[in-house]
Amino acid sequence: MWHVRWSAAAVLPLILFVAVVALLSHTDGRQDRRRAAAPRPLEDPAPPAPLHEEWASYIEAGKRGQITTPTSAPSRIRRVFLAGRHAYAITVRAGDRDAQNSTAQRTELAQGNPSKAFADGDRRMRASEERWIAERIWIPASAPTGDRNYRFYGINQFKTDGSGGPAVGLSFEDDRLIVDRASAQDYGSTGQTDLWSSPVVPRDRWLKLLWHIRWSTGSDGLIELFGDLADGRGYRQLMPRHSGWTLKYDASGNPGAVHPRIGIYRRAIDVDTTIFFADYSVGPSRTAAEATLDIPAAATAP
Numbered sequence: 337m338w339h340v341r342w343s344a345a346a347v348l349p350l351i352l353f354v355a356v357v358a359l360l361s362h363t364d365g366r367q368d369r370r371r372a373a374a375p376r377p378l379e380d381p382a383p384p385a386p387l388h389e390e391w392a393s394y395i396e397a398g399k400r401g402q403i404t405t406p407t408s409a410p411s412r413i414r415r416v417f418l419a420g421r422h423a424y425a426i427t428v429r430a431g432d433r434d435a436q437n438s439t440a441q442r443t444e445l446a447q448g449n450p451s452k453a454f455a456d457g458d459r460r461m462r463a464s465e466e467r468w469i470a471e472r473i474w475i476p477a478s479a480p481t482g483d484r485n486y487r488f489y490g491i492n493q494f495k496t497d498g499s500g501g502p503a504v505g506l507s508f509e510d511d512r513l514i515v516d517r518a519s520a521q522d523y524g525s526t527g528q529t530d531l532w533s534s535p536v537v538p539r540d541r542w543l544k545l546l547w548h549i550r551w552s553t554g555s556d557g558l559i560e561l562f563g564d565l566a567d568g569r570g571y572r573q574l575m576p577r578h579s580g581w582t583l584k585y586d587a588s589g590n591p592g593a594v595h596p597r598i599g600i601y602r603r604a605i606d607v608d609t610t611i612f613f614a615d616y617s618v619g620p621s622r623t624a625a626e627a628t629l630d631i632p633a634a635a636t637a638p
């Protein structure tokens with residue numbers, strides 16, 4: 337669908353022309369007093385795709401994961417327009433407690449647990465696949481941080497189907513972003529090992545992140561992270577390449593399928609908290625992923 341935006345340079349001559357015609361025109365010897373319609377205000381950007389076309393499932397308010405449908409209306413997940421981006425506002429309430437962990441709170445959008453088929457297929461990722469994953473994250477100044485004293489605070493998980501912790505994750509701890517990987521590949525394991533930490537990140541800014549991951553249960557897996565942390569240093573490689581396994585095993589002992597999740601999964605904090613997520617995309621092309629983040633080709637990090 338085309339959305340035409342009117343600029344001032346284009347509108348002014350049209351207004352003058354209509355005004356002159358109105359002054360010169362008469363009906364039954366009287367001046368036609370009809371006024372030309374004012375130019376329409378600039379339209380909002382095209383509306384985003386519906387929730388059920390973007391994400392397979394959601395989890396909130398102490399309930400288990402639910403498949404998204406055209407009538408889904410999560411109470412803690414909203415569509416908003418923030419600083420030029422359509423975004424998901426994902427909230428946990430102070431009194432929320434997770435269905436599987438009574439000391440935690442969780443509101444997430446996911447492509448698995450449970451999953452579903454889309455027009456473009458299954459959106460989980462599997463062994464030997466190499467993916468570029470783009471996203472923007474906005475952390476408000478009011479959002480409390482986690483800490484390394486078991487005050488875990490996941491905001492992005494790449495999780496193997498079923499139980500256990502993520503194969504790879506992104507946490508918000510001590511006001512920093514932390515990339516971690518599962519400590520063990522066993523199905524159902526929950527320990528994580530930190531691989532990288534950012535400096536303290538700015539609040540109330542869009543943080544741009546670009547993941548590069550090759551999914552593997554062997555030594556040929558890789559994880560690296562690029563991005564712009566809104567710190568004045570621009571787009572760059574944030575985390576050096578980490579080589580090694582990136583997948584856990586499933587309940588049958590086979591390489592597991594992994595799905596992305598965005599939102600908040602943290603040890604319970606009695607504070608209502610919202611974090612915003614935008615422009616999440618997964619694909620085989622680095623160029624397409626960087627375009628999603630408005631990264632100019634000349635700025636591409638090596």
